[in-house]
Amino acid sequence: MPIDTHPRRSLLSEPLLKARSITKSYAGVQALKGASLELLRGEVHALVGENGAGKSTLTKVITGAITADSGTLEVCGQQVARNDPSISRSLGIAAVYQQPSLFPHLTVAENIALALEGDGSSWTVDWKSRYARAKELIERVGASIDPRRPAGSLTMAEQQIVEIAKMLGAKARIFLMDEPTALLTDREVDNLFQLIGRLRDEGAGILYISHRLEEILSIADRITVLRDGEVIACRDAAEVDRSELIHLMVGRSIRSIFPKREVPIGDIALEVRNLRNGSVGLKDISFSVRRGEIFGLAGLVGSGRTELARTLFGLTPSDSTILLGGKPTRIGSPTEAIRRGIGYVPEDRRQHGVILEMGVAFNISLANLQSVSKWGLINRDKEDDLAKLYVDEMRIKTASVSGVAGTLSGGNQQKVALARWMAIHPRIMILDEPTQGVDVGSKSEIHDLVMQMAERGVAILLISSELPEILGMSDRIGVMHAGRMMGILSRQAATQSSIMTMAFGHACSGV
Amino acid sequence: MKFYKKEIAVAVAILGLMVVLMFSAPGYFSRENLTDLFLANAPVMIIALGMTLVILLGEIDISVGSVFAICGVVMGVAARGGSPVAISGMAACVVGAACGALNGALVAYLRVPSIVVTLATMVALRDGLRWQTQGAWIGNLPSGFQWMGTTQSHYTVLTVGLVSLLIVLTALGLRYLRIGRAVFATGSNRAAARIVGIDTQWISFFVFTLAGLLTGLAAMLNSVRFHQIPSNLGLGLEMKVIAAVAVGGAAITGGSGTVLGTVLGVILLGAIGPALTFLGVSAYWEKAIQGGIILGAVAMNVIGNHREKNAADTDPLPN
Numbered sequence: 124m125p126i127d128t129h130p131r132r133s134l135l136s137e138p139l140l141k142a143r144s145i146t147k148s149y150a151g152v153q154a155l156k157g158a159s160l161e162l163l164r165g166e167v168h169a170l171v172g173e174n175g176a177g178k179s180t181l182t183k184v185i186t187g188a189i190t191a192d193s194g195t196l197e198v199c200g201q202q203v204a205r206n207d208p209s210i211s212r213s214l215g216i217a218a219v220y221q222q223p224s225l226f227p228h229l230t231v232a233e234n235i236a237l238a239l240e241g242d243g244s245s246w247t248v249d250w251k252s253r254y255a256r257a258k259e260l261i262e263r264v265g266a267s268i269d270p271r272r273p274a275g276s277l278t279m280a281e282q283q284i285v286e287i288a289k290m291l292g293a294k295a296r297i298f299l300m301d302e303p304t305a306l307l308t309d310r311e312v313d314n315l316f317q318l319i320g321r322l323r324d325e326g327a328g329i330l331y332i333s334h335r336l337e338e339i340l341s342i343a344d345r346i347t348v349l350r351d352g353e354v355i356a357c358r359d360a361a362e363v364d365r366s367e368l369i370h371l372m373v374g375r376s377i378r379s380i381f382p383k384r385e386v387p388i389g390d391i392a393l394e395v396r397n398l399r400n401g402s403v404g405l406k407d408i409s410f411s412v413r414r415g416e417i418f419g420l421a422g423l424v425g426s427g428r429t430e431l432a433r434t435l436f437g438l439t440p441s442d443s444t445i446l447l448g449g450k451p452t453r454i455g456s457p458t459e460a461i462r463r464g465i466g467y468v469p470e471d472r473r474q475h476g477v478i479l480e481m482g483v484a485f486n487i488s489l490a491n492l493q494s495v496s497k498w499g500l501i502n503r504d505k506e507d508d509l510a511k512l513y514v515d516e517m518r519i520k521t522a523s524v525s526g527v528a529g530t531l532s533g534g535n536q537q538k539v540a541l542a543r544w545m546a547i548h549p550r551i552m553i554l555d556e557p558t559q560g561v562d563v564g565s566k567s568e569i570h571d572l573v574m575q576m577a578e579r580g581v582a583i584l585l586i587s588s589e590l591p592e593i594l595g596m597s598d599r600i601g602v603m604h605a606g607r608m609m610g611i612l613s614r615q616a617a618t619q620s621s622i623m624t625m626a627f628g629h630a631c632s633g634v
Numbered sequence: 635m636k637f638y639k640k641e642i643a644v645a646v647a648i649l650g651l652m653v654v655l656m657f658s659a660p661g662y663f664s665r666e667n668l669t670d671l672f673l674a675n676a677p678v679m680i681i682a683l684g685m686t687l688v689i690l691l692g693e694i695d696i697s698v699g700s701v702f703a704i705c706g707v708v709m710g711v712a713a714r715g716g717s718p719v720a721i722s723g724m725a726a727c728v729v730g731a732a733c734g735a736l737n738g739a740l741v742a743y744l745r746v747p748s749i750v751v752t753l754a755t756m757v758a759l760r761d762g763l764r765w766q767t768q769g770a771w772i773g774n775l776p777s778g779f780q781w782m783g784t785t786q787s788h789y790t791v792l793t794v795g796l797v798s799l800l801i802v803l804t805a806l807g808l809r810y811l812r813i814g815r816a817v818f819a820t821g822s823n824r825a826a827a828r829i830v831g832i833d834t835q836w837i838s839f840f841v842f843t844l845a846g847l848l849t850g851l852a853a854m855l856n857s858v859r860f861h862q863i864p865s866n867l868g869l870g871l872e873m874k875v876i877a878a879v880a881v882g883g884a885a886i887t888g889g890s891g892t893v894l895g896t897v898l899g900v901i902l903l904g905a906i907g908p909a910l911t912f913l914g915v916s917a918y919w920e921k922a923i924q925g926g927i928i929l930g931a932v933a934m935n936v937i938g939n940h941r942e943k944n945a946a947d948t949d950p951l952p953n
Contacts, residue, residue: 458831474823474826475825478818479823489830493812500811501812501815
């Protein structure tokens with residue numbers, strides 16, 4: 124096997140990974156139409172595109188999880204004739220996903236050992252060298268994690284670090300990172316980026332997939348844009364900006380990324396005064412949301428935003444009363460919340476939102492069965508009509524209303540989750556990270572739907588970790604830190620830095 | 635759920651068996667044999683309906699055999715004590731529902747895993763009964779007891795009607811009742827079900843209680859077939875029932891399964907044993923062949939699910 128077919132090129136400039144004209148189709152749907160990609164040594168190469176553009180298919184071809192219909196793959200100039208997950212691992216390809224796949228009950232050292240001691244050459248375990256190696260690898264990625272801790276006790280970010288350390292130990296040179304920051308706080312993201320920088324300096328190649336364009340622009344050297352299974356462009360990150368990237372991804376320009384419109388603000392729909400909930404660590408929270416208003420809730424992950432949403436919705440009830448339309452009310456269960464006109468689109472739609480095994484109509488009608496039933500009997504025709512109404516209105520892409528929700532793309536699943544709550548005609552809608560992990564096109568459609576709800580006079584509580592989304596959509600912004608409301612900013616006064624200052628626990632003066 | 639693929643596979647297996655029997659053992663289709671077969675399997679069918687709901691929830695109930703025995707004995711004791719057969723039957727149903735409610739309360743409100751709860755009740759109820767009856771059979775039943783005071787043929791018609799009614803009600807209930815939706819939603823994704831306002835604890839409690847009630851009803855129908863009620867009734871019944879539901883294509887992890895599948899599963903497993911006798915195969919093979927069918931059915935489900943999952947993972951729907 125020739126190791127270097129281009130003798131004039133130095134070994135160093137040879138791309139680490141070269142995918143050429145990869146095609147792949149599933150059941151007649153062409154997911155990749157001849158995509159090509161080059162990953163150089165010491166490069167962070169971002170891969171962007173809407174959901175369904177073919178990013179995950181391309182990475183699966185590279186990791187050997189699936190086999191391409193045609194096209195070639197070269198690692199360090201050497202053609203990979205046959206690929207499967209173990210071959211790709213032996214070639215130094217490692218994949219880091221948003222949810223690390225460590226064994227939670229084993230220690231960090233054992234997790235690392237499992238990946239490295241595959242051959243079982245020895246009958247006994249050399250614990251000393253196991254711990255030493257784990258420590259060394261973790262130090263190499265610039266972290267300090269006790270190798271004796273069980274992996275399950277680590278935060279998501281720490282687990283990711285262990286995962287990367289493990290791969291370094293396995294001599295990985297090509298890192299595929301698929302939305303690695305989706306579940307991290309901003310500070311953890313910074314740490315991860317430092318680590319990525321370190322890997323790059325060591326000469327590794329990183330293929331970085333994310334929907335967060337700001338991140339990509341700050342970390343990537345080059346950016347490849349996929350659209351409908353084809354590579355649309357490959358640019359130096361310094362040469363493109365956000366709007367151009369979006370333009371390339373969707374093939375149409377989104378003039379204003381956030382469709383914020385002026386909406387007449389009505390009466391107070393929800394008022395919270397000194398709300399406490401000891402069981403989830405909420406302290407003295409006061410704020411109000413008016414009809415037609417979008418109240419953004421910012422804060423770091425773990426600051427209590429989701430806990431506040433769950434408390435308001437009766438999932439973790441508190442003794443505090445809240446005022447709904449001026450009337451004191453205590454909400455003790457989701458059923459009560461729904462009866463009082465509160466809708467809740469939870470974060471992490473796969474775990475708490477859409478029921479993936481069930482049909483679209485089943486999902487849409489689920490919170491609103493009384494409107495399609497009589498005497499407790501569900502009228503299937505009415506249910507389908509209800510579902511069709513929202514499928515059309517929200518442009519949910521599904522073969523039919525009985526199509527299984529799990530087969531829809533992420534953006535469309537999220538629209539189904541939204542439709543379920545729009546169907547109850549809520550007075551108050553709580554949206555927890557409504558666009559997380561959703562492609563750019565669906566994202567702006569969801570923003571538009573939120574705006575339409577506000578125009579109908581719904582009071583909206585919008586939780587988001589994405590500052591541009593919060594800033595772009597909200598009329599007022601509450602910032603939480605450690606279970607408290609640090610302050611409330613007007614749309615005009617809020618900036619990324621004023622929000623972040625408060626999110627890190629400092630009071631913001633002059634607001 | 636789409637196209638009833640799993641159900642069709644089981645139906646084809648039943649048809650295949652019937653064709654073989656038609657040519658090699660036409661005696662199988664005699665009126666007496668079919669009646670016997672039906673009466674022997676009617677209790678299994680009724681309990682399997684309840685088990686389908688339990689399994690749809692992602693739970694399991696292995697205490698049904700013991701509950702079945704207790705209900706049968708309670709009915710016999712009540713009848714011997716002079717209660718009319720209708721009252722005795724109701725007592726069996728009440729006791730069944732109470733046992734189910736106990737299981738349900740422990741599973742739903744104390745959050746003990748159902749396999750542990752029902753394993754405990756299975757052993758406790760069985761041994762409690764053995765201690766209480768000292769292993770003695772309940773005999774000396776009043777004359778109006780057998781066949782519920784009617785004739786065997788009337789009783790058969792009654793059972794056919796009742797079983798059909800229960801099948802239809804369960805199927806329609808799952809499809810058209812809000813509580814049916816709640817069962818599917820809870821079994822598929824408990825967290826999501828809670829958020830849409832479903833009281834998942836109450837649903838669990840209700841389903842276990844209903845399963846107990848159906849077990850009591852099955853015990854009632856079973857008891858009146860004999861002169862005596864053995865106190866070791868229903869040994870291994872839970873496995874028969876769970877196997878039938880699994881063969882019918884219900885996912886043991888919850889959220890997926892149909893009443894039609896369960897009905898076909900009961901028919902296939904119920905028909906195969908006697909069929910072997912008719913075909914001259916040693917009865918010792920019965921369990922092995924049943925095991926093979928269960929394994930085959932479950933393997934088919936798993937393979938089917940993998941296919942579906944792979945198809946879903948690739949998100950082929952372009953945005």
